Amino acid sequence: MFRSIRGFAFNSLRYSSYSSNAIVQSSTESSQQNVKKTISYIQNLYHEKKPITMVTAFDSITSRMSEEAQIDITLVGDSLANTSLGYRDTNQLNLEEMLYHVRSVRRGNQFSLLVADLPFGSYEVSIEQATATAIQMVKAGAQAVKLEGADDETVRTIKKLVNTGIPVMGHVGLTPQKHNTMGGYKLQGTSTESAMQVLEAAKKIQEAGVFSMVLECVPYRLGEIITQELSVPTIGIGAGGQTSGQVLVIADLLGMQPGPLPRFAKTYANFFDNGVLALKTYAEEVRSEQFPLQEHGYKIKKMVLEEVRKNLEK
Numbered sequence: 001m002f003r004s005i006r007g008f009a010f011n012s013l014r015y016s017s018y019s020s021n022a023i024v025q026s027s028t029e030s031s032q033q034n035v036k037k038t039i040s041y042i043q044n045l046y047h048e049k050k051p052i053t054m055v056t057a058f059d060s061i062t063s064r065m066s067e068e069a070q071i072d073i074t075l076v077g078d079s080l081a082n083t084s085l086g087y088r089d090t091n092q093l094n095l096e097e098m099l100y101h102v103r104s105v106r107r108g109n110q111f112s113l114l115v116a117d118l119p120f121g122s123y124e125v126s127i128e129q130a131t132a133t134a135i136q137m138v139k140a141g142a143q144a145v146k147l148e149g150a151d152d153e154t155v156r157t158i159k160k161l162v163n164t165g166i167p168v169m170g171h172v173g174l175t176p177q178k179h180n181t182m183g184g185y186k187l188q189g190t191s192t193e194s195a196m197q198v199l200e201a202a203k204k205i206q207e208a209g210v211f212s213m214v215l216e217c218v219p220y221r222l223g224e225i226i227t228q229e230l231s232v233p234t235i236g237i238g239a240g241g242q243t244s245g246q247v248l249v250i251a252d253l254l255g256m257q258p259g260p261l262p263r264f265a266k267t268y269a270n271f272f273d274n275g276v277l278a279l280k281t282y283a284e285e286v287r288s289e290q291f292p293l294q295e296h297g298y299k300i301k302k303m304v305l306e307e308v309r310k311n312l313e314k
């Protein structure tokens with residue numbers, strides 16, 4: 001089988017001389033778990049109408065959790081700014097910080113497709129700047145980059161990156177890096193005009209060559225229509241259940257930080273409260289001398305101990 005998808009050529013042969021585990025999956029192989037996932041694997045899930053799973057990770061541990069759960073795509077999302085790093089918003093994150101986290105996630109990554117966000121300020125200045133930034137992301141371990149928006153300059157940037165050999169995931173609907181011009185973090189596509197704008201944006205970046213796109217915070221029927229209108233997968237967050245896949249921010253999914261969450265986030269665990277409880281129990285045990293016990297320590301040879309004591313008596 002040989003297919004060309006917007007500048008990327010795939011075939012189902014094994015090119016073991018290209019990389020240690022460069023196995024390009026055919027459509028019948030997308031159920032294989034122990035192969036490094038590629039964008040053709042994601043395309044195959046899409047063509048087989050299998051929902052695509054994506055989750056963010058910000059370090060080696062969260063990356064390993066994504067691997068153990070056999071998630072299809074691990075995204076080093078710039079949401080790490082306002083989760084792990086405690087910034088007010090994603091626009092405060094800089095490129096060096098992002099690269100540091102991409103490397104960390106890469107060390108925990110094995111099989112899932114690794115995608116990294118281009119942070120605010122690292123790609124908007126010029127196509128040259130965007131290309132240089134995306135190359136750094138790839139060198140740090142990303143297999144693809146994600147960038148927000150669909151204005152003419154962004155469309156040209158996507159084309160350039162794809163031609164350079166860097167797969168691009170787009171991001172339309174609510175684009176948090178533009179929250180200042182959008183007037184906040186608001187549901188998009190609520191009027192006819194705005195709904196058509198989101199659809200047109202999705203079509204423009206598809207035309208530019210994205211292999212998939214995040215569709216954030218649009219009414220679920222609009223998410224369904226946009227997904228039907230496209231021939232690349234949509235990964236929804238707050239875009240309903242009819243998109244080609246779903247993504248959640250790992251801090252929301254695991255309940256890693258207190259405070260209200262957006263309506264579209266579902267919390268599957270309670271890491272923050274469980275963590276605080278564990279720390280309180282630890283502190284109580286230290287204060288009441290219940291920790292550590294002998295079993296947490298190491299023995300010394302009787303002879304050595306006696307000699308140390310003798311030395312002290314001298």
Ligand code: KIV
Nearest residue numbers: 056077078079214247
């Ligand atoms: O940065 C991020 O976590 C994201 C997801 C919301 C898709 O872009």
